[in-house]
Each structure stands twice: as structure tokens, then as C-alpha cells.
Amino acid sequence: MxxxxxxPKDEMVARFLDAAARGEVAKVSAMVAQSSSLVDASGxxxxxxxxxxxxxxxxxxxxxxxxxxxDKSLANQxxxxxxxxxxxWGHKHIAGLLANSKGVDSHHLLPGSSTxxxxxxFSREFLDRMSEKRTDGQWLQAKQSSPASVFILFLNLNPLxxxxxxxxxxxxxxxxxxxxxWGSVEELATRPGTTLIFLGVEKQATPPxxxxxxxxxxxxxxxALNTDSDPTEDLRLSNPNGFFLKPFVPRLLQLSSDEAGVVxxxxxVLAWHDRYSFCPTCGGRTKVDEGGYKRTCLKEDCRSRQGIxxxxxxxxxxxVIMLVIHPDGNQCLLGRxxxxxxxxxxxxxxxxxxxxxxxxxxxxxxxEESGVKVGPVQYLSSQPWPMPxxxxxxxxxxxxxxxxxVDENEIEEARWFTRQQVIDVFTKNNQPTFTxxxxxxxxxxxxxxxIGVHANL
Ligand SMILES: NC(=O)c1ccc[n+]([C@@H]2O[C@H](COP(=O)([O-])OP(=O)(O)OC[C@H]3O[C@@H](n4cnc5c(N)ncnc54)[C@H](O)[C@@H]3O)[C@@H](O)[C@H]2O)c1
Ligand SMILES: [Mg+2]
Ligand SMILES: [Mg+2]
Ligand SMILES: [Mg+2]
Ligand SMILES: [Zn+2]
Numbered sequence: 001m002x003x004x005x006x007x008p009k010d011e012m013v014a015r016f017l018d019a020a021a022r023g024e025v026a027k028v029s030a031m032v033a034q035s036s037s038l039v040d041a042s043g044x045x046x047x048x049x050x051x052x053x054x055x056x057x058x059x060x061x062x063x064x065x066x067x068x069x070x071d072k073s074l075a076n077q078x079x080x081x082x083x084x085x086x087x088x089w090g091h092k093h094i095a096g097l098l099a100n101s102k103g104v105d106s107h108h109l110l111p112g113s114s115t116x117x118x119x120x121x122f123s124r125e126f127l128d129r130m131s132e133k134r135t136d137g138q139w140l141q142a143k144q145s146s147p148a149s150v151f152i153l154f155l156n157l158n159p160l161x162x163x164x165x166x167x168x169x170x171x172x173x174x175x176x177x178x179x180x181x182w183g184s185v186e187e188l189a190t191r192p193g194t195t196l197i198f199l200g201v202e203k204q205a206t207p208p209x210x211x212x213x214x215x216x217x218x219x220x221x222x223x224a225l226n227t228d229s230d231p232t233e234d235l236r237l238s239n240p241n242g243f244f245l246k247p248f249v250p251r252l253l254q255l256s257s258d259e260a261g262v263v264x265x266x267x268x269v270l271a272w273h274d275r276y277s278f279c280p281t282c283g284g285r286t287k288v289d290e291g292g293y294k295r296t297c298l299k300e301d302c303r304s305r306q307g308i309x310x311x312x313x314x315x316x317x318x319x320v321i322m323l324v325i326h327p328d329g330n331q332c333l334l335g336r337x338x339x340x341x342x343x344x345x346x347x348x349x350x351x352x353x354x355x356x357x358x359x360x361x362x363x364x365x366x367x368e369e370s371g372v373k374v375g376p377v378q379y380l381s382s383q384p385w386p387m388p389x390x391x392x393x394x395x396x397x398x399x400x401x402x403x404x405x406v407d408e409n410e411i412e413e414a415r416w417f418t419r420q421q422v423i424d425v426f427t428k429n430n431q432p433t434f435t436x437x438x439x440x441x442x443x444x445x446x447x448x449x450x451i452g453v454h455a456n457l
Contacts (some may be wrong), residue, residue: 016049025328048074051085067327120445123261143223147181150223156227159263161242276311284302322348327398338412363397369414370405381442394445
């Protein structure tokens with residue numbers, strides 16, 4: 001403890017050692033940020049902050065000191081290192097941290113790996129995709145003309161909806177997809193600028209009984225169409241209240257979870273047809289196969305027809321999105337792009353590059369965008385993001401450095417936010433100073449997960 005007659009410097013060291021011994025991680029971090037030489041300062045009998053934290057079992061302080069570059073090889077006047085001290089007092093976890101040659105082991109900052117029951121917007125599988133039926137032309141044909149089948153329609157990739165709130169047990173919808181019948185879309189389906197795809201059949205709790213109307217299996221099939229010629233006038237009679245949702249973000253986020261899942265699937269596949277209408281290998285004309293899940297080049301000697309080629313199948317672009325946790329466990333890193341609404345911050349994100357593992361993409365994108373280095377990475381959950389075909393791979397990650405230097409081309413600002421500041425955003429207490437994306441975005445769910453996991457702290 002500080003005592004009368006100490007120099008201001010000795011007094012600061014005494015306060016620092018005291019904070020480390022008591023496990024006051026926030027104070028330790030703040031003092032190191034002010035004066036980095038404190039990390040290796042010693043007091044009575046040559047004890048450093050690392051030794052005191054190791055003696056008293058404060059793993060979070062040990063990690064903070066390690067991540068700030070303290071020297072773990074120092075010994076006290078009895079010749080004991082922090083590692084010896086942790087072992088002697090039975091703190092195996094801390095001894096493990098200190099023995100680790102890389103210095104920082106911050107896995108304990110990642111919450112448990114259970115992601116059970118975690119569902120994101122756009123990820124609801126309302127339909128059974130029945131991929132085995134995509135090559136059954138006869139079955140597809142029968143379903144297409146069945147009066148029970150449902151058709152959803154897009155004009156230049158914007159879905160036809162009606163307004164009208166529909167409250168389900170889990171979500172409130174402001175818009176509903178117009179569910180059309182074959183009779184309303186039959187003529188449109190034959191127009192040159194229109195693509196028709198099979199989505200699947202409605203999942204059923206009990207096996208369906210064959211219907212007497214000759215609709216042999218009783219399954220309700222769903223199809224989607226995208227067209228470039230405005231069919232509004234033709235649909236006026238059957239759907240007087242229908243309109244195309246444009247611009248669709250953020251309004252697309254106001255469908256029910258079931259319908260959002262259907263749109264995620266349909267919009268991505270239809271966007272692929274829209275953008276890849278010619279053969280990527282030879283530039284020739286292609287035809288739609290397998291219920292819309294394949295395009296085949298019409299040129300018989302095209303290389304894309306020998307063997308299997310990913311150019312023939314709908315694309316999915318993997319994106320990592322991560323909430324980066326400060327080494328002190330009490331702050332997270334959020335950034336903002338110029339295009340964000342004023343005051344909004346979100347998780348950092350970026351496309352995975354060819355030949356790159358998820359963990360490496362997380363480390364690369366965080367360092368590129370914010371200058372912060374990342375250690376452990378943990379997958380949490382994923383989200384299809386049909387703008388047009390991203391798959392957001394949501395991760396938590398722990399930083400091993402804290403200095404921020406943003407890539408100004410991508411990010412306008414990045415900052416560490418304390419857990420309390422983030423809680424204020426959710427609870428709308430204490431006039432939050434920033435906002436985060438809406439609940440439908442996985443970024444929101446990652447941030448919420450981190451807060452929820454640490455709710456007891
Ligand atoms: N659901 C959510 O919560 C959420 C949050 C953030 C971002 N996102 C989505 O994630 C996507 C990627 O994030 P980002 O923009 O920060 O990525 P990023 O940091 O990799 O930067 C984008 C740049 O990457 C390049 N790029 C590389 N591969 C690409 C590909 N397949 N398609 C398009 N551009 C490619 C382009 O130059 C583009 O400008 C965005 O499109 C965004 O819509 C979703
Ligand atoms: Mg980037
Ligand atoms: Mg990015
Ligand atoms: Mg990138
Ligand atoms: Zn070809």
C-alpha cells in the first residue's frame with residue numbers, strides 16, 4: 001500500500017501492484033495504458049504485478065499483463081518466477097497460461113461453445129428443399145401445374161408483398177409474401193426474361209395423406225419466379241394490394257421468420273440466374289436444369305460439361321463477421337462504415353478469400369480494418385444474407401493487441417466499447433451514445449450473445 005513519504009512514482013507502482021493483487025483488471029488495464037513501464041515494475045521483495053496476480057489466482061489480470069508485453073521470466077528475491085508461484089499455490093490454469101510459449105491464452109474469455117437453439121433471421125428452414133426431386137422432371141411438372149402449389153414472384157429480385165401486420169408467436173411481420181397460384185403466373189413463366197425455380201415443399205408435422213384431387217403425395221410445393229417485365233397490371237385482379245418491395249432493405253427485414261427464410265433461398269438462387277445467364281467457361285448460351293439449381297452450357301463440347309464444375313451451380317459467398325473481445329474481457333471492438341446511419345457501430349466483417357480458413361479470415365480482416373491483432377477465434381452461428389448470396393459466419397474472437405489503426409478506405413472509425421456502454425444500448429439506459437444494427441442482423445446477435453453470457457459480471 002502507498003505510504004507517507006513515498007515518491008509519486010513509487011506510490012503509483014504500489015497502487016498498481018495492489019490492484020493486480022486484488023484482481024482489479026480494469027484498473028490494471030487503465031494504469032498500463034497510462035504508463036506502460038508499470039508492467040514489469042517490482043515492489044517489496046522483487047514481486048511484480050504478474051507474480052501477485054499469479055499468487056492470488058487472477059487469470060484475467062495475468063492475461064492483461066501478458067497481452068501488454070510483461071516479462072514473465074522475471075524472478076523475485078527468492079528466485080521464483082510467476083510460473084513457480086502459480087504452481088506453488090495450486091493455480092493450474094494460470095500456470096498453464098504462463099507456461100504457454102505464445103504468452104497469451106485467452107480461451108477462457110470465450111463463452112461456452114453451446115450454440116443450441118440459436119437461430120438468425122433468414123436462416124429459418126420453413127421448406128424441405130427435397131433436392132432429390134430436382135432431377136425428377138415429371139414430379140416437378142406435376143407440382144408446377146398443381147392448384148395447391150405456391151408461387152412467389154420477384155420483379156428484378158424485389159419480392160411481391162402485401163402490407164398488413166401478421167403477428168406470429170415469435171415475430172411480428174409488417175409485410176407478407178403474395179402467395180400466387182399457377183393460373184396467375186402461367187403466362188408470365190413463359191416470357192423470355194423470366195426464371196422459374198423450385199424451392200421445396202412445406203414441412204409437415206405428420207406424414208401427409210394423399211389428396212383425393214389426384215395430387216398424389218399431398219405435399220405443398222413452393223416455386224419462385226423472377227422477371228424483368230413488370231407484371232403489376234396483369235396481377236391487378238388477383239392481387240389488388242400487392243406491390244414489389246423496393247428498395248427492399250431494410251423493409252425486407254420485416255417479413256416473418258418463415259418467409260424471410262424462403263426469400264433468402266429464392267433471392268440468392270434467382271440473383272445467380274440473373275447475373276450468370278451465359279456460360280462462364282465459353283460464354284455460350286445455357287439452360288436451366290434441376291429445378292433451377294443448375295445451369296448447363298448448350299455447347300456440347302464445352303469444358304464445363306466434362307466432369308463437375310462449380311460454375312454450373314448457384315454461388316454462396318462466405319463472409320466472416322466477428323465480435324472482437326478486448327484482452328481484459330470487458331470491452332469489445334466495433335467499427336462504422338461511412339455509409340452507416342449516423343452513430344451506428346457494428347461488428348467488423350469481410351469476405352473470406354480463396355484458400356483461407358475461417359479463423360485466418362477473421363484475423364486478417366480484423367487486422368486490415370482496425371490494426372488489432374486477434375488470437376483465439378470461436379464460431380458461434382451463421383446467417384444467410386441474400387444481398388445477393390453472402391453466408392455470414394459469426395464468430396467471437398479475442399484480441400491480443402489493443403491499438404487501433406483503421407483502414408480508412410473501409411472503416412470510418414473503430415473503437416473499444418465497454419460492456420456497460422453496450423448494455424446501455426440494449427437497455428436504452430443512460431442515453432446510449434451509439435446504436436447497433438437491428439435484431440435481424442447477425443451483428444446484433446453476436447453483440448447480444450456476448451452481453452448475455454457476461455450478464456452476471
Ligand atoms: N448481417 C450482418 O449483420 C452484416 C453485417 C456486416 C456486413 N454484412 C455483409 O457482409 C458483406 C461483406 O462485408 P464487407 O463489405 O465488410 O467485406 P470486406 O471487408 O471484405 O470488404 C468488401 C470488399 O471486398 C471485396 N470483395 C471480395 N470478395 C467479394 C465478393 N465475393 N463479393 C463482393 N465483394 C468482394 C470488394 O472489393 C468489396 O468492396 C457485405 O456485403 C455486407 O452486406 C452483413
Ligand atoms: Mg475488409
Ligand atoms: Mg469489411
Ligand atoms: Mg475483404
Ligand atoms: Zn460453355
